[in-house]
Amino acid sequence: MRVLFCVDGSEGADQALARGVAWLRNAGIQAVVLHVIPEVDERLRHYERLHEAELSEIERLFGHEGHGLEVAVQARERLKQLGLEAERKVREGDPAAEILAEIRDGRYDLVVLASDGAGSVEDPRLGSVAEQVLRDAPASVLVVRAGASR
Numbered sequence: 001m002r003v004l005f006c007v008d009g010s011e012g013a014d015q016a017l018a019r020g021v022a023w024l025r026n027a028g029i030q031a032v033v034l035h036v037i038p039e040v041d042e043r044l045r046h047y048e049r050l051h052e053a054e055l056s057e058i059e060r061l062f063g064h065e066g067h068g069l070e071v072a073v074q075a076r077e078r079l080k081q082l083g084l085e086a087e088r089k090v091r092e093g094d095p096a097a098e099i100l101a102e103i104r105d106g107r108y109d110l111v112v113l114a115s116d117g118a119g120s121v122e123d124p125r126l127g128s129v130a131e132q133v134l135r136d137a138p139a140s141v142l143v144v145r146a147g148a149s150r
Contacts, residue, residue: 002030004108005086006099006133007075009035012114012146017075019144020112021082031079031086034102035072036095096132103137112142 005020007013072088079086091098103111115130126134126143134141 001027001109002107003032004099004103004106004111004139005031005033005075005079006111006113007033007035007071008095008114009071009074010114010116010146012116012144013075014078015146016112016114016142016144017078018082020142021079021084023142024110025083029084031084032102032106032108033072033075033079033086033088034091034099035069035075035089036091036093036098037069038092096129096136099129099133100136103133103139108139110140110142111137112144114146115143116146 001024003020003024005017007017069090072090076086076088089102091102099111099113102108111133113130113133116127125131130143134143
């Protein structure tokens with residue numbers, strides 16, 4: 001099963017990683033971690049071909065401070081701690097549009113992401129990215145509400 005874990009560096013995304021791994025632990029997962037950043041400095045355009053040490057040096061030089069390229073690296077490390085190996089990807093642009101493009105390009109069976117939407121049982125709401133992905137994804141989507149109890 002090919003699974004895309006969408007991350008943004010938030011606590012909710014970390015919860016989604018943990019829940020996704022717990023629920024899918026023995027499913028023979030081929031996992032990919034995706035982080036979408038709004039814009040990439042032109043000098044970073046070919047980051048995907050770089051090794052981890054080079055990525056860390058670029059992050060240090062350009063000061064991404066946890067909200068840039070390192071989010072995908074940290075999420076992959078978190079999955080590794082949870083017992084799941086994953087590759088990492090970073091895309092540039094509108095988060096919902098880029099997640100949907102990655103789902104189509106990568107032919108995923110399942111997408112796992114967090115929702116920061118505030119709602120209730122009577123009036124459930126998702127965040128705008130989660131709602132658009134859930135509505136338009138050509139794959140099954142597991143949405144983990146940030147802060148949800150076990």
